[in-house]
Amino acid sequence: MNFQPVLDAIDAELRPLLGAEGQVASYIPALARVPAAQFGIALRTCDGHEAAAGDADTPFSIQSISKLFTLTLAMRRLGDALWERIGREPSGNPFNSLVQLEHEHGVPRNPFINAGAIAVADRLVSLGHAKADLLALMSDLCGEAIAYDEEVAASEAVTGFRNIALANFMKSFGKIDNDVREVLSLYFHQCAIRMNCRQLARAAAFLCRDGAHPSDGEPEVTTERHTRRINALMLTCGTYDAAGDVAFSIGLPCKSGVGGGIVAVVPDQLTLCVWSPALDANGNSLLGLKALELFATRTGLSIF
Amino acid sequence: MNFQPVLDAIDAELRPLLGAEGQVASYIPALARVPAAQFGIALRTCDGHEAAAGDADTPFSIQSISKLFTLTLAMRRLGDALWERIGREPSGNPFNSLVQLEHEHGVPRNPFINAGAIAVADRLVSLGHAKADLLALMSDLCGEAIAYDEEVAASEAVTGFRNIALANFMKSFGKIDNDVREVLSLYFHQCAIRMNCRQLARAAAFLCRDGAHPSDGEPEVTTERHTRRINALMLTCGTYDAAGDVAFSIGLPCKSGVGGGIVAVVPDQLTLCVWSPALDANGNSLLGLKALELFATRTGLSIF
């Protein structure tokens, strides 16, 4: 199937809506000054074809989409031991809530809420070289050099009181092994990775290929079993409080970030990345979700 | 693919484990006296082939699996208006919790927790003839007469203080239109339907056929769009507090009941029903979940 016309049509349909609704994330200056009226979409099929439309080459802050890649690294290195510190259930609460963490004694519900991603970061810090390993993985998957945006990372650190609270709260339950500042430095850096839609579609392509590297001939990124499980977590927990609704109306595993990006997977077919900075009340890209709904409707692709 | 050997092997592997672990639901005498050491499995493919093993012909109380069918009826009759009274998000809380209902002013999180199913029942009572319509639907889907177990329904009514509390609590928020007793009578009856694995696999076969009736030539049960959405709800909310874990380890939409039954769907391929009365701590059939995990592993079938 040639997806280029589908992407072009979605871009044409959504472009007039740019800037009309939603709010760009404003908690740090570097995100707040991103112009709202941008939209990009790119995909890569499991056999390596690519298509893109709109602002697919404009880099943005991937934010929580980075949780996909730290989780992949941690599952690869730790196997099932990872799950001693992190659950696999939807949270039913906002992504940065401390309530559940208190009731459940410092064990976060899943690796995609902030507390869970910080717990994953702690595991990676214990393994050593986490910051370098993460960039190496991202660069290898894309075939292009990927970097941290140090200005964004520094801003996150200065204003990230909620995340500092989450990390110290887990530490108070004995569920963080490393120095909280070191763990948060990794977390703030992973959120500050800059990539564009084309790069993200390629980097996450292993998720539609049962874990195989996007480039044939390379060693697998992770196992088929792990890949399926990451996709399952994306579906049940990947879009914050809207996960049920996204499963209901789009029907694909997705992981969103407050930078406005969303990665979606059609297993055995393709990986898709959409981006538009204005967010809805749940913190998901407003036009990004619309784009995914149009894509699912027009192609008939759904896991259900 | 011939699934009979797969089911036989699963039955052979699990039979020695019967009765070793888990607890049969004991809150009403009629459920408490069901012998724990039973296991049945049956499936029906989307092109009409059937296979079964173990106690697949032994009838049991379908309990919460009935929520699949009342939801189908309500979506068919009410369309999107149904969602004004019921959410579509995982609850993150036990199936009979009142906490979330209080925070969210009487709107249940999803149609598969008890409060949500009672809200669905209220909608059906408003439409009239609900009890008769439900039996007619079930009987038509199976091609066999299906009946309420009046003894079980009466026991549920006598001991169902939590459900009476849930219904009155929603009523106090103005979210139940009908007399609470009439709504609960439907709810207690739907839970008291008796069916066996073969019948349930057939009755839920429309879920793997994009909504088409199990018997070719009959009018569709519901639309493709509704069917995908029901499957999505099963995946995110169908197994109580374990939905995330079931998605993670089994990777199929499932709906369980405290009678020990679980219906699972592989879209475009088959619908499966497993049954074993002993439950795990979340209220899902212990060997039922094991059987589904074996089935998914051996066939490689997964939506992810």
Place this chain on the structure above:
Amino acid sequence: MNFQPVLDAIDAELRPLLGAEGQVASYIPALARVPAAQFGIALRTCDGHEAAAGDADTPFSIQSISKLFTLTLAMRRLGDALWERIGREPSGNPFNSLVQLEHEHGVPRNPFINAGAIAVADRLVSLGHAKADLLALMSDLCGEAIAYDEEVAASEAVTGFRNIALANFMKSFGKIDNDVREVLSLYFHQCAIRMNCRQLARAAAFLCRDGAHPSDGEPEVTTERHTRRINALMLTCGTYDAAGDVAFSIGLPCKSGVGGGIVAVVPDQLTLCVWSPALDANGNSLLGLKALELFATRTGLSIF
């Protein structure tokens, strides 16, 4: 001290404010049609002097103030065994919340939230003759015949879905022994007692007399130890979510009702009853609290 001028001055000061702010309880018609612009105040000293001003002879629905008297009856009959089913801590949640009840397995925080008062009613029903005994106690304390307002009781029963939910919820935890309808019938009746400020000041006079009957020569109502404990519960839990604030700004044990009445106690000195139907956001009489604050300020009476 001659309190009549103090009460007259308070009445004079508050009368111009009548009807300006607050909302009369509207959940049942019989309460909703009470004219807002009324204010009464009455007190009885521990040595039997009485004073009153404003609408002190107008009867009103005592509502939750009745919880004082059922608690007194239950403590007298059951002693410390009462506390196996009911806590003694402030709830930190609205008076009709189910959240805490769920976390604490059906044991209400204290006897003054609705759940707690329903639990007290259940204990009284177990002892037999509860409705008659309660009226007999009230009539004896006042020296006048006191009656249930059957219209109000019937209205409470028809619309009391939240209380029906609370009672069934506790029953589901095995914490209500009797038939829920019988327990709620007592609860709805006790709330529907009609009395005026003079009568209530007299009926609650034992609370400023270490448990002695308002009329000298009669047997004590309850022990000094029980009396102190009831006063302590009034202070920490007697005015719903505002208990801390009332202790802070008024400094007297108080019990309020949504009919607009509030009983306050100055141990070893006097019992006071104020009434004005318009309520604040916490469900306490707006001018009633203002009157108590004026009284405390002008007399210098406070337990602190």
Place this chain on the structure above:
Amino acid sequence: MNFQPVLDAIDAELRPLLGAEGQVASYIPALARVPAAQFGIALRTCDGHEAAAGDADTPFSIQSISKLFTLTLAMRRLGDALWERIGREPSGNPFNSLVQLEHEHGVPRNPFINAGAIAVADRLVSLGHAKADLLALMSDLCGEAIAYDEEVAASEAVTGFRNIALANFMKSFGKIDNDVREVLSLYFHQCAIRMNCRQLARAAAFLCRDGAHPSDGEPEVTTERHTRRINALMLTCGTYDAAGDVAFSIGLPCKSGVGGGIVAVVPDQLTLCVWSPALDANGNSLLGLKALELFATRTGLSIF
């Protein structure tokens, strides 16, 4: 009244129970190594008589009792503006809970839970010279030099992840003005003040004297109005989750600390300090509470 025989009798009665029950606070080494088998009691009447028994001269870490004095300072300096950032209601949750703080957007329920005391510390830091002013107040009230135990303060800082989480959480809601580290430095130091029972009974003597300084002729510590309000807060919120129970069974305003000390007030009569390091499940001194109950019973003193 001569209280010396009462204190001697309490000491004699409780001494055989020393070390039998309860746990010394163990979260920092300096507290963990305090021998459990110690008990002290001291009081000062409003006219300046003192009595003491047991280990009344042994210094201990006053911990949360310090919240009394920071609150007094803040009320004196800020008046009602203090209450814009802090509530006055019982929390209904453990002293270090974050749940309520999340629901209530960073405004702590009262100044005696940790979050509230940290919010008070933030106000004092804004006023400048907080650490010096606090020691000056304490020393002036006792008539003896009082000091911070720097070892304890440093230990609190190293292990105080929960308090660091609380402070950052409030900061994330914009409810802390100063640098979190500076605020926590004051908080950890105030908890690390070392005093004995005699000194604390004298330092808190203004609470039974309507705010007058323990030494006649000195300027008042705070106003009568403030003093009554502090006493009210002690009664409703001073002993963590047990405040209702303490009001019920002891009937006096109390403030406890995890160092094992408790200050209690009989308005217009006396201030009392008891100390014994072994704590009950709520974090209150086990024998301290028993001593207060004996004192209240034997003297008949109670505010109710």
